[in-house]
Amino acid sequence: MECDDSKQTGAGRLPDTQQGMRRRNLSRVLHTVAADGPLSRAGVASRIGLTRAAVSTLVDELIRAGLLEELGPERPARVGRPGSALAVSAHGPAGIGAEVGVDHLAVCVVDLRGAVRARAVRQVDNRARTPKAVLADLTALVRQMVVEAGQEGLRPAGLAIAVPGLVARGTHTVVRAPNLDWHDADLSAWLPAELPLAVDNEANFGALAELWLGDAAPADFLHVSAEIGIGAALVVDGRLLRGSRGFAGELGHVPVWPEGPECACGGRGCLEQYAGEEAVLRAAGLPPGADRVAVLAERAAAGDEQVRVALRDAGAALGIALTGAVNLLDPRAVVLGGALSRLAPWLVPSLEDELGRRIAGPGCDVVVSSIGSEGPLLGAAHAVVRAVLDDPMGVVV
């Protein structure tokens, strides 16, 4: 018997009509082909549990919409007539992902197959610029990418933007982005209106990238990504946990030593005071400057003892904060992403030490992200692609 039913189950949701069923089944077919490579109609049918006849009509509709392509006959594995291989179209809708960093802008185009078909990066110091100015630059990059996508036969289906700050749930408004000094900025005002828009925290998109593209990410993990601040994103049962207002994942302000140094957030002893970039650099005896993570990694690799101690202490603080998170959430894994993956060799031992000592019962794996620093960018672009896969005909309308 199941009993984790939602409050709204049944009542209040959309009525269940036949068109809705059709839409969901179209989505299922498309998802199945996208996930399990080239597949015959019969293969799809057996996987999703519909009949071959039903799948045939669904496939026809998806082909007419330009979302699926027929690749031709496939080599039969055993006996019998070979099926006709179907693949997700490489010339249909595409997702545009964008990233606003403190010192760069990036945009990329990903097709339905998940391939990156175009990309552009610009180094810009966005620290002291208004949203309007930054987004003007970003819009120029996006338009350039739209043109390139068109040349490849792709039709942009939406734009998703990763920003280093808190985004109010269900809006396009950046409530607070400390490192950009943005406050309550509604990005939709300065972006092309012709594309469906999604704006979210870079940690969230990074976690989605880990979920969708990662090597070993289970459907239940905690993704930690430190850049300047320390952000986390929670994936529960394959879904991103955003929190009631969209502000979930603020790992950086979890108290580690309650009477520790004061933090800009108003609290004391927050994790960021021990494992944030500024704190680590100070402990390592290094001045703030450009590309500081690389410097830390280099010094640590070279055997600089002060740097190693700084990283070890940061790892321990992370371990304490994560102990709380793991006790609360019971994730299958903790994934270290962003700058943390480059510093992992010196962080992980003390982190795992604290975690292992404090957590009773079966612990939880600590793994390093297999995705590079482009997680947020790729996650954003893939979010658009997923939206198409989730409701194929909603886009074709």
Added chain:
Amino acid sequence: MECDDSKQTGAGRLPDTQQGMRRRNLSRVLHTVAADGPLSRAGVASRIGLTRAAVSTLVDELIRAGLLEELGPERPARVGRPGSALAVSAHGPAGIGAEVGVDHLAVCVVDLRGAVRARAVRQVDNRARTPKAVLADLTALVRQMVVEAGQEGLRPAGLAIAVPGLVARGTHTVVRAPNLDWHDADLSAWLPAELPLAVDNEANFGALAELWLGDAAPADFLHVSAEIGIGAALVVDGRLLRGSRGFAGELGHVPVWPEGPECACGGRGCLEQYAGEEAVLRAAGLPPGADRVAVLAERAAAGDEQVRVALRDAGAALGIALTGAVNLLDPRAVVLGGALSRLAPWLVPSLEDELGRRIAGPGCDVVVSSIGSEGPLLGAAHAVVRAVLDDPMGVVV
């Protein structure tokens, strides 16, 4: 554009067939009537967006199955033919909820309308008894309740049991119940096999009770319930967050002062060392004994300064632990239940103080549960009822 899509969206789920649509619509009708009181067919139709004709056939089926009842004509509000009032049947399936406490057993029967139709409580010290012995007693109580339910014209649809321990997700196995000294006990072996069974942590069922029955519980909250240990349960978007193994919500072992006293869990400075019953009693200068929470409340109300300080410190420790949880999860509210609700007047000020000082941005309400100590028991019984409402015909099979 939406983008919090699950990894499995589309692929892998059940195929969408017409019977599934029918089942979901039956569930919608039943849920709507259950939630919004007596309602005409037309009223249901307008709420869920189906036509009156469609609702009529759905209602007929539910009446034939004994899940809905026709109450007769209702007084018309305006002009027009009065509708025929429909209500959830008070003589159909019923949920049986049970609670295994350290010093008592309780069972109750709840009908589809949510009314408690029978109950039984037995004071037993279960601390030193085997699961087999305890469940033999519980089974006797359950059988008695089944008989009483039958006399009321109710047909038990399932049994849900709340236990003070960790239950492995998707099983009936209590992995660890420190206060009962149970380990890896599969409860299904000693319980009546004729009833569908669900076993879960008492904190989880308590949170569900808060969600389903509570006055002011939003669909997004953190429910804290201290009895002997400190447990929490997270409700996100109207759904219980169980964690990958079912062990989520272990707030009691979140580190508060990392170098604090050692805890039985292996860690140091866990919340339970500051706000657990044993720790609070020690700080209050009271000996362990029976009904200690009542004693604490009494002394605090009487103005005992040492007790008040003990409770204030416990509240502060709770506040620190909850700061971490709120930063991570961004719930709309923190609900204090169980023993905490009785001690709330002396805990909440210091708790809110810590929380308010440490949390940036819009904080999060701290509210006291409106449900008494019977949350877990009621939550369990209602979980069975919800399972019926969620799939009416799955039960009639």
Added chain:
DNA sequence: CTAATTTGTCAATCGCCATGACGAAATGGT
């Protein structure tokens, strides 16, 4: 070359909801 197997499609059917019309049962105005 034949038997066996698998694929894709077609025609027929079934299930479920929408549509539109109808009688029934109330109110309100004359």
Added chain:
DNA sequence: ACCATTTCGTCATGGCGATTGACAAATTAG
């Protein structure tokens, strides 16, 4: 008292979507 109006519940009809069962096509095994 009577009739227009409004709303409710039901019925017959139709459309949409999946299932069923059969068949031709395309391959392998022997």
